[in-house]
Amino acid sequence: MSYPIDRRGFLRASGAAATAALGLGGALTSCGSANVGTATLSWWDYFTLDNFQPGMTRLIRDIEAGVPDVKIERRSFPFAELERQITLGAISGDLPDIAIVDNVSMNTLGGSNLLADLTDRAERWGQADQYYKGPWRGCQVGGKTLGIPNNSNCLALYYNTRLLKAAGVEPPTTWDELASAAQRLTSGDRYGLALSAIKTEEGVFQFLPFLWQAGGDLDTFGTYGATALSFLDDLIAKGSLSEQCVGWTQQDVNTRFLNQRAAMQINGPWQIPTLKKADFEWNVVALPRDKEAATCLGGENWVLMANSKHLDKAWEVLEYTQRPPVLVPYLVAFGELPARKDLADEGAWASDPALRLFLSQLPLARPRQYGAHYAEASQAVAEAEQAVLTGSPSPSAAAKTAAVKIVKALGEQ
Known part of the structure; x- marks a missing residue:
C-alpha cells in the first residue's frame, strides 16, 4: 500500500523474537482437510482490516477451486509488521510460500536472497508486456524478476469544485498554477492545499513527485531537492499550506478536505469510497507538473520465498490470480487499480471518472526502487x-545535508 508507517530497521531482531512475534498474525485457513497429494501453501499478507476479508476469502476460495491440489493457509499481520516477520522468518525458519508485500519492500527483501527468482518463469509465461511499466519495473531487482504486481495506485490532486468555481480558479496543471490557486483559495481557517509531509515513508511518498517533477531524482537531491523543498516552503510562507502538514498522515489530509478546511488535496484512489459520501462536489486531476509530469507508484506485489518446497505450485497460484475473471473481482473488492493495461476497460475503474483518472496516471507512476538501503535515503528526505x-x-542547506546521506545510502548496494 501507499499509506502509513515507517517500517524499516528491524534486521537485528533475534530468532526467539521471531517465534514470539509470529503470534501476532490472525490465521484465516480454508475449510476442509487436504486430499492426498495436495500442496498446502502458507500465505502471508497485511490485509487485517475487516473490509478486506470478504474479497480475500473469495480469492482464496477461487484459487482452491481453480488450481488443482492446492490448499491455502493464510496469516495476516499488521501493516508495519509483515516485512519484519519475513526477515525474522529467515532466522527462525518459519517463512511462507507466498506473500503479498508493499512494493517498497522490494528494496529490502530483494537484496536478501529470501525471494525466489521468477525470471525464467515470467519469461515463459509471456505476460510482462501486459503490465504498466512502473508496476512491472517495481518487481525487478538486480536484473531479476522477483515478484508479480498485485495491484497499483498513485497520487493525484483532488479539488472542491464549488470552492474553485467561486474563486474563479481553474484546476491547476503546473506548479505556478498550483501556487496561485492555493493562495486564492486560502481563506480564514481554510487552506488552499493539503498534503502529507509526515516523517515516515508516507510523507516521502508524497514528496518524491515534487522532486521528479523538478527534473531530479535521489542522486541529484542536492540540486533538485532544494527546488522541490523551496516550492513547498513558499506555500507555507504564503499561508497556502499549513505547517501542521509535517504531522499529517494521508488520512488526516483527506479529513481536512472532507471538512472543507482544504480546497485541494494530494491523495490516492483509496480515499474515493469515503469521498463519495461527501456533501459537496469534488473532482480529481493529474498532479501539476514543473519540468515534467510525475506521480509516485503505490501498491503491492506478489512474491514467493526461495526456500519454498512448493515453488511450482505457488507459481501456478500466482498465474491463476492474474486471470481477469479472478483478478477483477478481487481488485474491485479491495478498491484498488489493476497493474495490468489489458484490464483498463474492466471493473469499476472502467466507468468511474475518478478511478479512470488515476488509471491514466499509472504510465507516469514511478516505483521507489533504489536498492537495499533505500530506507536510509528515505529517512534523509523526510528529515530535510x-x-x-x-x-x-x-x-x-537542508538539501545538501540530505544529499550526503542519500549518496552514501545509494552507494551501499
Whole structure:
C-alpha cells in the first residue's frame, strides 16, 4: 500500500523474537482437510482490516477451486509488521510460500536472497508486456524478476469544485498554477492545499513527485531537492499550506478536505469510497507538473520465498490470480487499480471518472526502487522536508545535508 508507517530497521531482531512475534498474525485457513497429494501453501499478507476479508476469502476460495491440489493457509499481520516477520522468518525458519508485500519492500527483501527468482518463469509465461511499466519495473531487482504486481495506485490532486468555481480558479496543471490557486483559495481557517509531509515513508511518498517533477531524482537531491523543498516552503510562507502538514498522515489530509478546511488535496484512489459520501462536489486531476509530469507508484506485489518446497505450485497460484475473471473481482473488492493495461476497460475503474483518472496516471507512476538501503535515503528526505517546513535550515542547506546521506545510502548496494 501507499499509506502509513515507517517500517524499516528491524534486521537485528533475534530468532526467539521471531517465534514470539509470529503470534501476532490472525490465521484465516480454508475449510476442509487436504486430499492426498495436495500442496498446502502458507500465505502471508497485511490485509487485517475487516473490509478486506470478504474479497480475500473469495480469492482464496477461487484459487482452491481453480488450481488443482492446492490448499491455502493464510496469516495476516499488521501493516508495519509483515516485512519484519519475513526477515525474522529467515532466522527462525518459519517463512511462507507466498506473500503479498508493499512494493517498497522490494528494496529490502530483494537484496536478501529470501525471494525466489521468477525470471525464467515470467519469461515463459509471456505476460510482462501486459503490465504498466512502473508496476512491472517495481518487481525487478538486480536484473531479476522477483515478484508479480498485485495491484497499483498513485497520487493525484483532488479539488472542491464549488470552492474553485467561486474563486474563479481553474484546476491547476503546473506548479505556478498550483501556487496561485492555493493562495486564492486560502481563506480564514481554510487552506488552499493539503498534503502529507509526515516523517515516515508516507510523507516521502508524497514528496518524491515534487522532486521528479523538478527534473531530479535521489542522486541529484542536492540540486533538485532544494527546488522541490523551496516550492513547498513558499506555500507555507504564503499561508497556502499549513505547517501542521509535517504531522499529517494521508488520512488526516483527506479529513481536512472532507471538512472543507482544504480546497485541494494530494491523495490516492483509496480515499474515493469515503469521498463519495461527501456533501459537496469534488473532482480529481493529474498532479501539476514543473519540468515534467510525475506521480509516485503505490501498491503491492506478489512474491514467493526461495526456500519454498512448493515453488511450482505457488507459481501456478500466482498465474491463476492474474486471470481477469479472478483478478477483477478481487481488485474491485479491495478498491484498488489493476497493474495490468489489458484490464483498463474492466471493473469499476472502467466507468468511474475518478478511478479512470488515476488509471491514466499509472504510465507516469514511478516505483521507489533504489536498492537495499533505500530506507536510509528515505529517512534523509523526510528529515530535510521536516526541517525546512518547520522553518529551520534553508531549502538549499537542508538539501545538501540530505544529499550526503542519500549518496552514501545509494552507494551501499
